[in-house]
């Protein structure tokens with residue numbers, strides 16, 4: 001039995017595959033929870049974070065489709081909070097049921113987390129965070145003509161609406177999360193990157209943005225003094241020369257090696273690059289912290305031995 005404090009960031013395919021119904025997302029999270037409880041069974045303290053890019057974009061579309069007089073669309077900070085709440089509930093439910101199946105008596109709580117950002121962050125004018133569904137170039141350009149929204153090409157996968165994505169500076173509910181973890185509860189926090197807030201005249205004020213969950217998860221992991229930061233995504237390993245005939249998986253890599261690969265543009269911006277940047281930052285900011293980028297399916301192997309791309313000092 002180990003007793004590590006582990007922050008696990010769940011990537012998109014752990015929640016939403018190609019079916020955006022609530023039931024399909026609950027089903028995906030049921031499977032995800034069955035993998036995650038293996039860490040809890042192993043004795044680890046788990047703090048789970050998750051993305052919300054597809055969900056918050058879809059919720060915005062639902063809001064925009066409603067009657068703007070009688071039922072006006074909410075701003076992004078409220079929409080992020082709503083997705084943090086709904087995905088948090090799905091995860092709480094799935095984890096609680098999976099724990100019961102294993103006769104593990106633990107409670108799961110999700111914390112709607114406010115994440116402080118800098119109001120002067122250049123990301124407020126340079127929109128970069130893709131949300132919602134994918135469009136063809138033609139559809140995206142037509143949407144841009146109809147509204148003042150910005151669409152950009154997303155890592156070779158199609159066009160998506162983009163919004164501001166400032167870097168996390170502080171986690172308001174950090175001590176609440178720490179107290180819950182120290183009391184032995186499983187905690188879901190910082191979902192969707194957390195609700196973005198700025199400080200104004202000593203008060204917190206929500207802003208229109210979606211924080212990258214990999215960076216928010218890194219901040220949470222470093223501030224909690226986690227032993228391990230695991231980023232779960234759609235691939236078992238990070239690769240160099242990804243999708244080329246000579247692609248090679250990275251197993252154990254140092255921060256210095258990872259930075260060298262970054263300099264060679266090995267990691268696609270908007271997909272693998274933020275994960276690599278976040279894991280490097282975690283290892284740099286902690287004394288003995290280890291970071292891993294791998295798939296959900298590889299988690300069991302990671303508990304038993306080394307698996308996935310492991311980044312160390």
Ligand SMILES: Nc1ncnc2c1ncn2[C@@H]1O[C@H](COP(=O)(O)OP(=O)(O)O)[C@@H](O)[C@H]1O
Pocket residue numbers: 010011012013051232233234235237238239240241242266267268270271272273
């Ligand atoms: N160098 C690389 N090595 C491995 N995967 C890469 C690389 N560059 C881009 N990718 C792609 O990035 C994806 C992860 O990004 P993304 O799907 O946006 O993350 P998330 O799982 O958080 O939703 C991988 O599934 C893979 O398709």
Ligand SMILES: NC(=O)OP(=O)(O)O
Pocket residue numbers: 011012050051052053054130192193210211212213214
């Ligand atoms: N907020 C966020 O980064 O979500 P995704 O990981 O789903 O894009």
